[in-house]
Amino acid sequence: MLFKDYYRHWVKTYKKGAVREGTYRKYLVSIKHVERLVPDLKLNEITRMEYQQLLNEYAKTHEKETVTGFHHQLRAAILDAVDDDLIRKNPTRKVVIKGKSPRKKKQKYLDAFELKLFLKELNLESEPNIDWLLLLLAKTGMRLGEALGVTKEDFDFERQQLTINKTWNYKDGIGGFQPTKNKSSVRKIRLDWKLMNQFMGLLQNVPSGVPIFSYKKRIFNSTLNNRIKRICTKLGIPVISTHGLRHTHASILIFSGVSIASVSRRLGHADINTTQSVYLHIIREMESMDTDKIMRQLAQL
Numbered sequence: 001m002l003f004k005d006y007y008r009h010w011v012k013t014y015k016k017g018a019v020r021e022g023t024y025r026k027y028l029v030s031i032k033h034v035e036r037l038v039p040d041l042k043l044n045e046i047t048r049m050e051y052q053q054l055l056n057e058y059a060k061t062h063e064k065e066t067v068t069g070f071h072h073q074l075r076a077a078i079l080d081a082v083d084d085d086l087i088r089k090n091p092t093r094k095v096v097i098k099g100k101s102p103r104k105k106k107q108k109y110l111d112a113f114e115l116k117l118f119l120k121e122l123n124l125e126s127e128p129n130i131d132w133l134l135l136l137l138a139k140t141g142m143r144l145g146e147a148l149g150v151t152k153e154d155f156d157f158e159r160q161q162l163t164i165n166k167t168w169n170y171k172d173g174i175g176g177f178q179p180t181k182n183k184s185s186v187r188k189i190r191l192d193w194k195l196m197n198q199f200m201g202l203l204q205n206v207p208s209g210v211p212i213f214s215y216k217k218r219i220f221n222s223t224l225n226n227r228i229k230r231i232c233t234k235l236g237i238p239v240i241s242t243h244g245l246r247h248t249h250a251s252i253l254i255f256s257g258v259s260i261a262s263v264s265r266r267l268g269h270a271d272i273n274t275t276q277s278v279y280l281h282i283i284r285e286m287e288s289m290d291t292d293k294i295m296r297q298l299a300q301l
Contacts, residue, residue, distance in 0.1 A: 003041045004034045010077040051091040064099030109247040114237040121231045133213045141249030152203040185268035
């Protein structure tokens with residue numbers, strides 16, 4: 001059996017219907033790369049050298065982080081083949097992950113002052129529009145699908161909290177409610193009094209049980225990103241993306257001294273390690289500031 005055929009069959013058997021649609025599409029892309037890079041490689045002939053060469057070829061056109069993800073996908077299938085005695089030894093042991101030099105990353109978030117400027121520029125009409133959606137994303141750190149899945153019943157104005165227990169399928173024309181990304185994504189988050197008052201007035205004429213922002217027309221991520229770009233360009237601040245509002249929310253909380261554990265729960269991360277890895281650069285900056293505070297305190301003794 002050719003490795004490309006085994007991997008294609010493995011993906012459809014173990015991943016289709018078991019992972020989110022976006023994740024499954026990444027596996028399908030990996031299948032195409034395997035077909036392109038090793039079209040004639042037989043499953044039972046994969047050695048450590050063969051596997052390393054496969055990763056090396058992939059690494060010529062991809063950054064190290066992307067190569068790592070590709071390796072993890074292939075390794076899972078190969079380990080199953082080892083367990084099923086289709087391969088004698090695990091060829092993925094002690095691989096070396098290579099990759100292109102990372103491109104200079106654009107700033108993914110705004111600071112508190114820039115966010116204030118951004119929010120002042122929003123056009124908050126009497127009915128839900130994309131600017132209301134941007135406001136909610138910035139003030140809650142929700143994922144886009146989560147925000148699009150919010151209904152008026154999810155707001156608890158008495159307790160000043162919002163329940164997040166579903167998402168909205170915005171990536172195709174079908175739409176519809178879907179489960180959250182993981183169990184940790186089901187959560188209740190506190191909202192500030194100003195935002196609650198704003199939405200209390202906004203939701204009076206919104207029907208029950210429908211997604212607030214997409215029950216009248218479909219919302220595209222590209223439309224939101226274009227709106228963000230226009231505002232940021234006008235204000236002369238870094239141009240971020242829709243997901244950048246989530247990073248902005250988390251970054252501001254961390255810089256203000258909120259614990260990583262609390263930020264992790266608010267974002268709905270599967271575990272605190274995810275939060276630490278995503279916002280490591282901010283955590284290090286905070287540690288540097290803490291060191292300065294410690295030295296000042298000790299010097300006064």
